[in-house]
Amino acid sequence: MAIRLLLDTNSIIALLNENAGVIEATNNADDIFISVINELEFKSFSNLSLQDMELFDAFVSMVKVVDLVASNITLKNKIIEIRNTYKLKLPDAIIAASAIINNAILITADKGFKKVEELQLRIIQ
Numbered sequence: 001m002a003i004r005l006l007l008d009t010n011s012i013i014a015l016l017n018e019n020a021g022v023i024e025a026t027n028n029a030d031d032i033f034i035s036v037i038n039e040l041e042f043k044s045f046s047n048l049s050l051q052d053m054e055l056f057d058a059f060v061s062m063v064k065v066v067d068l069v070a071s072n073i074t075l076k077n078k079i080i081e082i083r084n085t086y087k088l089k090l091p092d093a094i095i096a097a098s099a100i101i102n103n104a105i106l107i108t109a110d111k112g113f114k115k116v117e118e119l120q121l122r123i124i125q
Contacts, residue, residue, distance in 0.1 A: 002030040006066070006099040008108035009041040011124055016055055021124050025107055032063040035098040037091045039065060066098040075101050086115050 005025060007015065012034065015022040026032055042048075042056055068075070078097035082088060088096065096116050099106040105120040106113060113121055 003028055004031040004033070004102060004104040005029045006033040006035065006095070006102060006104040006106050007038065007063075008095060008106060008110060008113075009038045010109040011107040012038060012042060012056075012059070014109070014124055016052075016059065019124065022107060025122065031102075031104070033066050033098065033102055033104050034060070034063055035066045035095045036068055037094050037098075041091070066102060068094065082116060088112070088116070 007022075007026075011019075011022050015026060039060060043053070048056075066075075070076075075097055078101055079090075079093050082096050082100075083090060083093040086093075086096075092110070092112065096106065096113060096119050098104075099120070100116075100118055103120075105122050107122050107124060109124050111123060113119060114123075
């Protein structure tokens with residue numbers, strides 16, 4: 001079975017900072033996703049250097065970005081379900097739903113995702 005990962009913003013930062021656990025996970029993955037939310041969160045950090053931005057852009061060019069599009073009814077319904085059921089903030093509900101819809105393991109340091117029962121999850125340090 002294919003190993004599919006969706007990286008949360010904190011795991012993207014860990015990867016770019018050469019975190020051994022995240023590197024190992026991504027090296028073994030068949031598909032790596034991020035949500036457009038992760039892209040927006042990362043690029044909105046105020047203290048990013050030009051080098052950070054270039055490194056991130058190179059990373060984004062190698063992964064699949066899960067976009068929010070009006071025609072993706074399945075994703076929209078899953079976001080609503082997760083938000084209503086687990087009371088997550090909207091960005092976290094989008095990230096969790098993106099992982100679930102893409103049958104991907106969410107790699108994150110955010111333990112708040114543990115309450116989403118159907119989410120495949122790997123917590124990093």
